[in-house]
Amino acid sequence: MQSLLFALSASAVLAAPTIGKRADIKCPIVFDGRVPTSFAANASKFDTSATNTIFNADFVKGNNLTWSGILEFPNVTKSRFDTADHTAVEVTIDDRSIFQKQNGFRRAGLQFLNDTPDGPGQTGVKTLHFSVKQNPSRPLNLTHEYLNVWHERADFAGNQIQFQYGTLIGKSDSDKNDFKILDQSNKQLYAKAADPTQWQNFALKLDYNENMVTIYYSLGDAPLKQVANATSAPLAGGGQYQIGMLKKPTGTSDVANAGFQESPLDESQIYGGIFLEDSANNCVSL
Numbered sequence: 001m002q003s004l005l006f007a008l009s010a011s012a013v014l015a016a017p018t019i020g021k022r023a024d025i026k027c028p029i030v031f032d033g034r035v036p037t038s039f040a041a042n043a044s045k046f047d048t049s050a051t052n053t054i055f056n057a058d059f060v061k062g063n064n065l066t067w068s069g070i071l072e073f074p075n076v077t078k079s080r081f082d083t084a085d086h087t088a089v090e091v092t093i094d095d096r097s098i099f100q101k102q103n104g105f106r107r108a109g110l111q112f113l114n115d116t117p118d119g120p121g122q123t124g125v126k127t128l129h130f131s132v133k134q135n136p137s138r139p140l141n142l143t144h145e146y147l148n149v150w151h152e153r154a155d156f157a158g159n160q161i162q163f164q165y166g167t168l169i170g171k172s173d174s175d176k177n178d179f180k181i182l183d184q185s186n187k188q189l190y191a192k193a194a195d196p197t198q199w200q201n202f203a204l205k206l207d208y209n210e211n212m213v214t215i216y217y218s219l220g221d222a223p224l225k226q227v228a229n230a231t232s233a234p235l236a237g238g239g240q241y242q243i244g245m246l247k248k249p250t251g252t253s254d255v256a257n258a259g260f261q262e263s264p265l266d267e268s269q270i271y272g273g274i275f276l277e278d279s280a281n282n283c284v285s286l
Contacts, residue, residue, distance in 0.1 A: 023080050023223065025275065027127070027283035030120055031112035033243065033274030034086040035073070043068035056111040060242060062097040070097075070108050072268070079131035079199045079272030080221060081285070090135060091244040092268040095261075104249045104259045106267075109150075109242035112276065117154035117238035125279040127205040127216075130163075130243060132179070133270040134196055140247075140267050142166040142176040147246035148269055151206075154238035158184045161204060161213060161233065165194065169248060169255065181215060183233035190215045190228040199272065203286075205279050211235050216284065224286040241276065245269055 033054060038045075045051040046067035049058070061070060072090040079088060097106040115121050130149055140146060142165070149163035164180045167173040178191040181204070192200065203216035203224055213235070215228035247267070249259025277285060 027277040040073035081273035109244040
């Protein structure tokens with residue numbers, strides 16, 4: 001049974017798009033994942049490498065699905081770092097969201113274009129920004145574990161950093177309503193209750209030189225503030241960033257290939273203000 005945590009009026013939450021107290025990006029952008037409004041007007045631009053200048057057109061999504069069939073563009077207030085030329089993007093999953101032969105997962109993860117395991121996103125000090133918002137008409141089933149933002153190691157054996165939701169496998173469900181940021185050993189670095197109505201803004205400063213993670217957060221239009229001091233976390237191994245949804249099954253130890261997923265499935269997460277910036281000299285956009 002799906003969670004009723006966000007059983008609010010869709011019309012109240014998915015309000016007309018307005019620009020609040022938006023912020024300028026202060027640091028050099030390495031990868032810009034903010035979605036132009038022109039892409040929302042013609043979602044087929046996401047489907048081929050010839051026109052998708054933001055994300056990898058081929059990965060990571062269900063077999064034989066197109067991004068234009070996965071992504072939606074909700075009529076919501078602009079997130080903190082989105083301008084009038086940008087739109088929120090809603091990543092959806094359903095019964096068809098099976099990547100390759102991973103029958104246990106339901107998965108759709110956006111990858112920055114030109115993000116490679118040994119590329120500029122994996123060196124120096126970088127800060128990953130993203131804002132999340134909930135769609136009450138597509139509540140998540142918080143008895144499951146969700147990956148929503150993560151950096152997957154180049155050897156695919158784990159994630160150096162992961163932003164998760166729901167009940168973590170093997171853990172208590174007491175914090176299932178919290179967003180949780182974990183390192184690759186699943187040590188929790190920060191947690192924040194999911195808000196049913198407002199944008200929640202996160203920034204993860206990843207120091208690849210010193211293997212340290214610093215976390216920033218704000219609600220709505222407020223400036224980000226540091227909420228977790230620099231903490232040791234292993235970041236070596238290269239890899240790629242993903243933004244979207246990976247829903248794990250229940251009732252199995254082989255989560256990639258087996259387990260229970262309810263059907264029919266129709267769930268989503270709304271994103272805005274997605275970008276990776278260069279945080280040399282301690283530069284972080286707030």
